[in-house]
Amino acid sequence: MHLSSNEIIGRFAPSPTGSLHSGSLVAAVGSWLLAKAGGGRWLLRIDDLDAPRQVPGMVDDILRTLESFGLTWDGELYWQSRHKEAYLQAFDQLLQQGVLYPCGCSRKEIALSSSAPHHDDDCRPYPGSCRNGMRAGAVVRSWRVRVSAEEICFDDLRRGRVCQRLGERCGDFALRRGDGGFAYQLAVVVDDHLSGVNQVVRGDDLLPSTPRQIYLQRLLGLPQPAYCHLPLVTGPAGAKLSKRDNLVSHHLGNWTGRERALLLAVLRFLGLDPPRELAGAACGEILGWGIGHFDPARIPLAGGELQL
Ligand code: GLU
DSSP: OOSSSOOEEEEEEOOOOOOOOOOHHHHHHHHHHHHTTTTEEEEEEEEOOOOOOOOTTTTHHHHHHHHHHTOOOSSSEEGGGGGGHHHHHHHHHHHTOOOOEEEEOHHHHHHHHHHHHBEEEEEEOOOOOOOOOOOOOOOEEEEEEEOSSEEEEETTTEEEEEEHHOOOOOOOOEEEEESSOHHHHHHHHHHHHHOOOOEEEEEEEGGGHHHHHHHHHHTOOOOOOOEEEEBHHHHHHHOOHHHHHTTSSBBBGGGOOOOHHHHHHHHHHHOOOOOGGGGGSHHHHHHHHHHOOGGGGGGGGBBBBBOO
């Protein structure tokens, strides 16, 4: 399927490394509502590229949870692990374009040599040590893409104009590990294109990755989807949700039988004001009301605790 029609195609892409929590539910509901509000389709992708981090039984758990909230998906599930051939093709295309190079640096070496601040875990500014060749005898630990000096900007449906210089943020970033495994940044760009996704709605934690993904889309000649990054759910006093929070208070399994109350709380978190009468409604009806009222411009800028 390709982008020949004007139909909106959104998606939700959980990684089966744990159960869905209230933060994932915000991303699921937000992406569902925006796709449906535009008369579009909502696809479900299982981001199972990183085999060692997966937890057995999680895919079923995620599917059951989505169903219990009335979040039905369109078409077949898309499994990332079944598209390695497509990642390889994209990688080869970039290799032929001369924008990739092998890198022999370990994480530790990069951390030591990097003077720029370290922003997030997947992205230490890489100082470019192997840009002009690896030192003699080094083994290939990753394949990196050369970034350009230009500023990459996009218009986020909620955040407005967002700009980033990749060189300052992350430097030449890795697309493939030395053992052959592909990085999330490459996979997500290929996956969204292969499944015709033209609307990406996800949490603010992925906002800093978006310019890297846009850079890859431009190199590969792929269309750029619309982006909408959603506020993050936090614990008390703005604390980042910890694994423990996820497992205890935010684990959606603890909400069995109270899905409707949580769904209404998610709608309020997304800037909607559902009427009191909806309190007794089924999840499908609550979501149906949300379709008619969802507006990315009304989503609050700041995240916070989910108010029940
Ligand atoms: N699988 C990623 C995650 O669970 C989301 C990828 C995306 O939405 O682009 O964080």
